[in-house]
Amino acid sequence: SSFGISGTNAHAIIEAPHRPEPSTAESRDEDAGPDRRTGSVVAPWTVSAHSEDALRTxxxxxxxxxxxxxxxxxxxxAFSLATTRAAARxxxxxxxxxRSAALTVLDALAEGDFQDAAVDTARPQAAPVFVFPGQGWQWAGMAVGLYDSAPVFARALDECAAALEPHLDFRVLPFLRAEAAAAQDRPDTDLSTDRVDVVQPVLFAVMVSLASLWRAHGVEPAAVVGHSQGEIAAACVAGALSLDDAARLVAVRSRV
Structure with missing residues (x-):
């Protein structure tokens, strides 16, 4: 793929996965994994605490x-340690x-000897950042499948389209659906138009709607960043611009 005027072209050769021969009932019995009750499964043990001294204790x-x-x-x-204990830092x-090997390592940890265990301090989990690109990533058929399958995305796109409509000479959703239908008969997946005053408002609507979908799934950004007209979408998602103001700005900017 090529992102804008730069990027890396890559090719991948994909073939069907190897299909193993079906096993007989006898071989399934022989190959069955060990019963968890016997203790013969090798599994990692995890220990955590709020300080190094507490970890030793x-x-x-x-x-x-x-x-x-x-x-x-x-x-x-091992199962209980991994599934029933909170993970401290x-x-x-x-x-x-x-069991004997486990006791040896635990005794060493209690004495402050960490040679036989992987010991580290967990870093605070980083919050996500929403990145809004500029023009160049559009493709025929984009957003239509998501519009038909994700109600949150559909509502957000309808709101964006309504905010953009007074400033455009076309309607966002019919344009996207027409592009998706036309793409069935085209060898490429580019939009049928390179009009900036069409592409940029459409991309704005899709980006803002995608952000709404992520948020509906509990993904809240710690920050937003945008490039070119993506800056307007970022400002809108951050609350610096209202949807109406952002829609007007992106429409006017696309005609300059």
Whole structure:
């Protein structure tokens, strides 16, 4: 692909995946994985705490618990540590072959010896940034499938189209649908027009609607950034511009 006037052209050769021969009932029994109850599955153990000292204490407590309850398998404990404990900032992980190996590592962790475990401090999770590009990524058929399948996106696109309509000599959704239909008979996927006063308002509507869809799924940006006319979409999504003001601005700008 080529993004705007620059980019990298790449080609990929794809073939059908290998289809393994169906196994017989006998081979399925032989190849079946070990029962989790036997403790023969090798699984990672995870320990975490809010400080390094607390991590050492936690490892010591876990070792004592393991010695007190010999009926617990290594696999059961690994499963519980991974699924029932909150992950604190200071973390250690190791993969013991059996209970004895687990006790050896836990005892070492309790003494401050971290050689046999992967120990690190988790970084705060970074929040996403919404990036709004300029002109050049448009294609015939864009947004139509999403409009028909995602009600949140459809409502947002309708609102954008209504805000743009007083400033345009065409309607956004009929244009997108006509492009999608025409693309069926064209060898390429470019829009049928290179009119800037058409392409830019359409891209604005699609970008703002995509942001609404992400937000509906719980993805809130920590920041927004835009390039060229994408700056207007970014300002709108950030609340710096109202939808009506942003629509008027992008329409007027596209005619300059």
């Amino acid at each position: 936690q490892a010591g407590r876990l070792a004592a618990h393991l010695r007190t309850h010999p009926e617990l398998t290594a696999t059961d404990l 200071h973390r250690a992980a190791f993969v013991p072959q059996d």
